[in-house]
Amino acid sequence: xxxxxxxxxSLANRRFTAFLTAFAIALSVCLLLAVERVRTEARASFASxxxxxxxxxxxxxxxxxxxxxxxxxxxxxxxxxxxxxxxHFANNKQVKWAIPISLGDSHRGYRVxxxxxxxxxxxxxxxxxxxxxxxxxxxxxxxxxVVLGAEVAEALHYKLGDKLVLAHGVATVSLVKHDDKPFxxxxxxxxxxxxxxxxxxxxxGGMEAxxxxxxxxxxxxxxxxxxxxxxxxxxxxxTAITAFMLGLNSKISTFALQRxxxxxxxxxxxxxxxxxxxxxxxxxxxxxEKALFVISLFVVLTGLIGMLTAILTSLNERRREMAILRxxxxxxxxxxSLLVLEAFALALAGSVSGLxxxxxxxxxxQGYVQANYGLYLPLSLPSTYEWTLLGGILCxxxxxxxxxxxxxYRQSLSDGLSIRL
Amino acid sequence: xxxxxxxxxDLGFAWxxxxxxxxxxxxRLEPGETLFLKGPSGSGKTTLLGLLGGVQKPDRGSIRLLxxxxxxxxxxxxxxxxxxxxxxxxxxxxxxxxxSVRENVELPCHFSRLRAQxxxxxxxxxxxxxxxxxxxxxxxDPALLGxxxxxxxxxxxxxxxxxxxxxxxxxxxxxxxxTSALDADAREAFIQLLFAECREAGASLLFVSHDQSLxxxxxxxxxxxxxxxxxxxxxx
Numbered sequence: 001x002x003x004x005x006x007x008x009x010s011l012a013n014r015r016f017t018a019f020l021t022a023f024a025i026a027l028s029v030c031l032l033l034a035v036e037r038v039r040t041e042a043r044a045s046f047a048s049x050x051x052x053x054x055x056x057x058x059x060x061x062x063x064x065x066x067x068x069x070x071x072x073x074x075x076x077x078x079x080x081x082x083x084x085x086x087x088h089f090a091n092n093k094q095v096k097w098a099i100p101i102s103l104g105d106s107h108r109g110y111r112v113x114x115x116x117x118x119x120x121x122x123x124x125x126x127x128x129x130x131x132x133x134x135x136x137x138x139x140x141x142x143x144x145x146v147v148l149g150a151e152v153a154e155a156l157h158y159k160l161g162d163k164l165v166l167a168h169g170v171a172t173v174s175l176v177k178h179d180d181k182p183f184x185x186x187x188x189x190x191x192x193x194x195x196x197x198x199x200x201x202x203x204x205g206g207m208e209a210x211x212x213x214x215x216x217x218x219x220x221x222x223x224x225x226x227x228x229x230x231x232x233x234x235x236x237x238x239t240a241i242t243a244f245m246l247g248l249n250s251k252i253s254t255f256a257l258q259r260x261x262x263x264x265x266x267x268x269x270x271x272x273x274x275x276x277x278x279x280x281x282x283x284x285x286x287x288x289e290k291a292l293f294v295i296s297l298f299v300v301l302t303g304l305i306g307m308l309t310a311i312l313t314s315l316n317e318r319r320r321e322m323a324i325l326r327x328x329x330x331x332x333x334x335x336x337s338l339l340v341l342e343a344f345a346l347a348l349a350g351s352v353s354g355l356x357x358x359x360x361x362x363x364x365x366q367g368y369v370q371a372n373y374g375l376y377l378p379l380s381l382p383s384t385y386e387w388t389l390l391g392g393i394l395c396x397x398x399x400x401x402x403x404x405x406x407x408x409y410r411q412s413l414s415d416g417l418s419i420r421l
Numbered sequence: 422x423x424x425x426x427x428x429x430x431d432l433g434f435a436w437x438x439x440x441x442x443x444x445x446x447x448x449r450l451e452p453g454e455t456l457f458l459k460g461p462s463g464s465g466k467t468t469l470l471g472l473l474g475g476v477q478k479p480d481r482g483s484i485r486l487l488x489x490x491x492x493x494x495x496x497x498x499x500x501x502x503x504x505x506x507x508x509x510x511x512x513x514x515x516x517x518x519x520x521s522v523r524e525n526v527e528l529p530c531h532f533s534r535l536r537a538q539x540x541x542x543x544x545x546x547x548x549x550x551x552x553x554x555x556x557x558x559x560x561x562d563p564a565l566l567g568x569x570x571x572x573x574x575x576x577x578x579x580x581x582x583x584x585x586x587x588x589x590x591x592x593x594x595x596x597x598x599x600t601s602a603l604d605a606d607a608r609e610a611f612i613q614l615l616f617a618e619c620r621e622a623g624a625s626l627l628f629v630s631h632d633q634s635l636x637x638x639x640x641x642x643x644x645x646x647x648x649x650x651x652x653x654x655x656x657x
Contacts, residue, residue: 002531006517006520009517009519009520010517010519012519013518013519320514321517324515324516324517325517325528326476326500327474327509327511328504328509328528328529328532328585329500329501329503329504329505329528329529329531329532329533330532331497331500331501331532332500334532416471416474416476416477417470417471417474417476417509417511
């Protein structure tokens with residue numbers, strides 16, 4: 001205890017260097033913990049992008065590709081599937097509910113998805129959470145109604161009743177617009193922190209209506225054009241969709257149905273389990289995530305090496321201090337312990353302030369991160385894993401403290417009691 | 422004949438790769454005696470003090486402190502023996518600047534249980550012992566005790582160092598040029614205070630200096646050159 005008191009008093013005497021050293025450690029600890037927290041939360045939020053869906057079905061391609069376009073609105077389907085194939089499986093007796101989705105259009109960089117009321121009823125994300133409307137109602141029988149994701153509404157400042165025009169294709173700047181058939185905003189969804197926030201939802205009928213006079217990917221000209229009112233009175237049952245999601249009566253039948261879909265003779269299709277595909281996708285990103293972790297570990301190491309340098313540099317100026325301690329009875333191991341304690345005290349101060357910085361940072365950035373990245377960073381107590389990391393840092397500091405300790409030990413043996421001026 | 426406090430016999434020492442530095446056939450310091458040992462720098466006096474403190478080991482011969490042969494003790498035991506029985510005062514910058522005056526004086530009591538016990542027995546507590554010693558040495562102001570050691574003048578600092586050497590009544594006080602940073606008047610006053618305190622504590626004083634003018638104040642004075650057969654011809 002007395003040695004600790006001496007170590008702290010000696011550190012306080014060099015408070016400026018000590019403060020800088022501890023601050024460097026604090027920053028590095030804060031970075032490491034922040035990276036860890038974001039990593040953990042990103043993984044959790046990623047895994048909760050979709051839930052409750054047992055199978056996602058699309059044209060035959062790769063499972064990651066299917067997951068990307070059907071759930072994350074990234075990339076495009078290679079092929080459509082026929083409406084009768086969807087009906088075939090939607091009516092399967094194992095199937096509790098089915099959500100068809102039709103993609104391919106956009107609005108100012110946000111994807112448009114055609115679907116049915118079943119989407120609002122059955123689609124789930126996070127911990128079995130259903131979609132909820134912040135305002136308005138789901139689209140109804142009129143084909144030209146749109147329900148906006150939270151981010152779309154916020155970023156583009158849309159409110160109920162606004163009219164908007166969809167663009168053909170998914171490029172941010174689209175040359176071909178469906179400007180003859182504007183849509184009315186009837187509902188705005190609550191924020192989910194998933195790609196749903198960045199999506200415009202229209203009915204399959206609406207999707208069909210805006211393409212009804214198109215042939216081979218270009219709109220009809222002159223007399224071939226069909227107006228919005230004319231379209232309302234036509235049969236808007238789609239002939240093809242992009243993909244569909246299935247909820248089953250019993251999880252046990254998942255694999256049997258998956259097999260049945262994969263072997264469907266009508267057209268080549270594939271069914272994937274969202275959880276498995278999410279895992280696969282995450283493992284692709286795992287490398288970047290690990291790299292980030294390794295980098296922050298090295299930053300911590302740099303902080304600790306800074307501490308080691310500061311202590312080693314001070315050793316020479318402190319020979320007198322050591323000699324005085326020896327003359328009043330401190331044994332060489334006392335002198336060595338002083339330096340280990342010093343390293344430990346610096347690392348402890350750094351870790352504690354790093355933790356404090358982390359919480360201040362989270363408290364300050366929580367709202368912003370949630371709004372912009374859909375990532376909720378909780379102000380929770382450190383997890384067991386985070387405590388382990390902090391413990392590891394302190395152990396590393398103790399280990400590093402043995403270097404100056406050893407040198408001081410040798411020095412105090414050779415210097416003895418007196419140090420020449 | 423009573424037991425000597427320090428007894429050297431046939432002591433020889435050389436730093437590795439150097440000429441023999443010390444060759445002392447016999448030397449005694451009696452309990453309660455004050456001895457002035459004259460030694461210019463480079464005469465081996467620091468080495469001799471290192472040997473007496475058990476920091477270095479002699480090549481041959483014996484060093485007995487209070488009848489204990491130092492060479493028979495382990496390094497750790499020598500360290501403990503030293504702090505139990507010897508107080509040191511050095512030339513200058515004796516104190517840990519970041520501790521208070523009181524903490525500096527009490528330092529040996531944290532490393533030697535024996536000295537803490539003796540201080541408590543005699544003065545009631547270690548704190549009380551420090552305050553009393555400092556007061557005897559002319560540092561009476563209680564506010565001074567809590568001040569940082571480096572806020573004191575050099576003369577005051579040396580008196581704090583003396584109090585630290587004396588706390589817990591070690592049998593031997595070794596002073597290595599403690600007055601070299603003081604002016605002539607302060608020097609003699611400091612030595613008188615040191616004498617008085619050593620007498621009171623019953624400690625012997627081994628005072629090493631090159632300043633001959635102080636020699637007459639001591640019970641006995643010796644020159645290291647006379648003592649040491651390995652000494653080169655004294656520089657003129």
